[in-house]
Amino acid sequence: MSSSYDIVLRRLRRVFDQFGEGTDPVLRPSDRSDYQVNGIMAVAKSRGENPRVLAERVVAELDLGDLASVEIAGPGFLNLTLTTSFLDTQLRANLSDERLGVATTTGRTAVIDYSAPNVAKEMHVGHLRSTVIGDALARLYRFKGYKVIARNHVGDWGTPFGMLIEHLLDLGEEHAVATLSIGDLNTFYREAREKFESDEAFKERSRQRVVLLQAGDAETNRLWRVLVEQSVAYFSEVYDALGVTLTPADVVGESFYNPMLADVVRDLDAAGLLVESDGALCVFPEGFTTREGDPLPVIVQKRDEGFGYAATDLAAVRDRVSQLGGTDLLYVVGAPQAQHFAMVWAVARAAGWLPENVRIEHISFGSVLGPDRKMFKTRSGETIKLIGLVQDAVDKASLALAERSPDMDPEQRRVLATQIGRAAIKYADLSTDRQRDYVFDLERMVNFEGDTGPYLQYANARVRSIFRKLRGPWNAGDVHFVLAHDAERSLALGLLAFPEAVDAAVTSCQPHRLTGYLFDLAQRFTSFYEACPVLSAEEPLRQERLALCALTARTLTLGLSLLGIDAPEQM
Numbered sequence: 001m002s003s004s005y006d007i008v009l010r011r012l013r014r015v016f017d018q019f020g021e022g023t024d025p026v027l028r029p030s031d032r033s034d035y036q037v038n039g040i041m042a043v044a045k046s047r048g049e050n051p052r053v054l055a056e057r058v059v060a061e062l063d064l065g066d067l068a069s070v071e072i073a074g075p076g077f078l079n080l081t082l083t084t085s086f087l088d089t090q091l092r093a094n095l096s097d098e099r100l101g102v103a104t105t106t107g108r109t110a111v112i113d114y115s116a117p118n119v120a121k122e123m124h125v126g127h128l129r130s131t132v133i134g135d136a137l138a139r140l141y142r143f144k145g146y147k148v149i150a151r152n153h154v155g156d157w158g159t160p161f162g163m164l165i166e167h168l169l170d171l172g173e174e175h176a177v178a179t180l181s182i183g184d185l186n187t188f189y190r191e192a193r194e195k196f197e198s199d200e201a202f203k204e205r206s207r208q209r210v211v212l213l214q215a216g217d218a219e220t221n222r223l224w225r226v227l228v229e230q231s232v233a234y235f236s237e238v239y240d241a242l243g244v245t246l247t248p249a250d251v252v253g254e255s256f257y258n259p260m261l262a263d264v265v266r267d268l269d270a271a272g273l274l275v276e277s278d279g280a281l282c283v284f285p286e287g288f289t290t291r292e293g294d295p296l297p298v299i300v301q302k303r304d305e306g307f308g309y310a311a312t313d314l315a316a317v318r319d320r321v322s323q324l325g326g327t328d329l330l331y332v333v334g335a336p337q338a339q340h341f342a343m344v345w346a347v348a349r350a351a352g353w354l355p356e357n358v359r360i361e362h363i364s365f366g367s368v369l370g371p372d373r374k375m376f377k378t379r380s381g382e383t384i385k386l387i388g389l390v391q392d393a394v395d396k397a398s399l400a401l402a403e404r405s406p407d408m409d410p411e412q413r414r415v416l417a418t419q420i421g422r423a424a425i426k427y428a429d430l431s432t433d434r435q436r437d438y439v440f441d442l443e444r445m446v447n448f449e450g451d452t453g454p455y456l457q458y459a460n461a462r463v464r465s466i467f468r469k470l471r472g473p474w475n476a477g478d479v480h481f482v483l484a485h486d487a488e489r490s491l492a493l494g495l496l497a498f499p500e501a502v503d504a505a506v507t508s509c510q511p512h513r514l515t516g517y518l519f520d521l522a523q524r525f526t527s528f529y530e531a532c533p534v535l536s537a538e539e540p541l542r543q544e545r546l547a548l549c550a551l552t553a554r555t556l557t558l559g560l561s562l563l564g565i566d567a568p569e570q571m
């Protein structure tokens with residue numbers, strides 16, 4: 001089934017193909033009519049014609065049948081108003097369509113790199129954003145029909161592991177594991193670092209340990225695995241608390257690419273791209289220079305022969321294209337790594353590992369700020385524990401529930417508080433344009449009013465409560481949408497715009513396109529519900545309004561689920 005937007009757009013395209021000189025018509029939702037058509041002015045310009053005259057010719061050719069009426073406005077816009085019969089057809093189709101009109105894409109594989117915390121280090125708010133945005137994208141892409149492969153590119157390799165393993169031995173394995181399993185990763189890492197900086201003997205032991213690790217020494221590798229496993233188990237707890245779909249099976253850390261790194265170097269060399277600089281093996285991709293104009297290197301192999309972060313990412317690109325068959329490679333990583341990725345991909349492209357038809361994109365995001373609008377850290381400058389933030393949100397939600405519904409069963413309250421608390425955090429993150437920074441403000445996030453997760457959950461639960469009052473199953477039967485009231489029509493148009501909102505969020509990787517849509521829909525519903533009594537209406541109006549309610553609840557529930565946000569039936 002096609003969305004109303006698609007159907008109208010297709011008809012318009014047919015006409016634009018005759019006149020359009022390659023210009024695509026643009027359909028914008030508008031206040032004055034349902035859609036405004038843009039593009040005629042651009043075409044008129046390129047043909048040297050009067051836009052109004054051209055608009056008339058477009059209208060004459062445009063066969064909208066009984067889909068919409070059309071009016072020329074201004075210097076060359078078209079205003080389209082969808083007919084009620086068309087809205088009726090579309091709404092009725094949605095009643096029996098699980099996907100609510102969202103079309104699927106076939107034959108594409110999205111490899112989504114997200115979350116990616118570092119072993120034996122606390123997950124910080126940057127990882128929160130990557131995790132929440134990445135998980136929403138994974139759900140959205142999956143729903144669109146992509147095969148989705150999540151890659152949790154955890155930092156599980158490199159020189160710090162020498163000191164971490166030595167520290168683990170100093171503490172005694174059992175004690176160390178106990179520390180790590182309560183999630184006290186910050187302390188563990190800090191203690192190791194402090195010793196490394198103040199104790200020469202420890203530093204030396206750490207260095208030797210790195211050598212053993214790289215040489216594949218069995219006991220060293222076992223200890224390394226203990227660190228990795230403890231950390232991954234801890235990350236999984238955080239994912240559970242957040243309601244994120246990542247599992248240990250998605251963890252494909254930096255170490256996974258170790259066996260491929262020698263080939264990366266060999267093949268770059270064979271392609272004539274490798275240059276020795278200061279004892280390190282580098283590639284200087286075209287177009288990257290320092291402020292002084294000197295070429296910037298991607299360091300593939302360091303002077304000490306170790307491989308760095310960039311080498312691993314080169315191997316990862318290659319693996320994701322050739323082994324996983326990725327057609328869309330997405331990297332949900334903070335903005336500061338933009339240059340790193342741009343350079344790595346330039347090298348991969350030069351080496352022929354990244355074909356033109358593979359889409360690769362840095363899904364960059366801004367920072368989470370504290371109340372002082374500076375980077376969100378504890379007073380002593382440490383990273384803030386994510387799990388603590390989620391817990392705080394859940395506690396706040398629990399208090400709010402106790403106040404709103406003092407008689408609620410404690411178990412029900414506990415479950416709901418979890419759903420609301422994490423919705424609050426996720427929604428606040430997802431509803432901000434990801435490129436922007438935002439202030440972490442629990443007060444605002446857990447609020448049941450305003451553009452918040454709890455508000456949308458509540459809106460959904462409120463619609464559902466209408467059906468509970470029926471005390472029996474409801475089905476749409478042979479309902480017809482007459483949409484006599486403006487508020488009904490406005491809600492109907494909102495409902496039918498769902499596919500565009502999903503598509504916009506998918507193509508631009510901007511979940512806020514979907515949150516914005518859902519918030520708007522909830523508001524349309526509120527206006528409708530204030531103006532149009534449902535249960536007390538006469539038939540067949542009552543059935544029509546119930547059908548609008550049913551579609552609203554389904555749209556909100558599905559929309560929230562695509563963002564990874566629970567939609568409780570009752571609140």
Ligand code: ARG
Nearest residue numbers: 113116117118153154155333
């Ligand atoms: N572990 C890195 C960090 O904490 C993020 C890794 C991102 N993914 C990648 N393929 N480089 O900053």
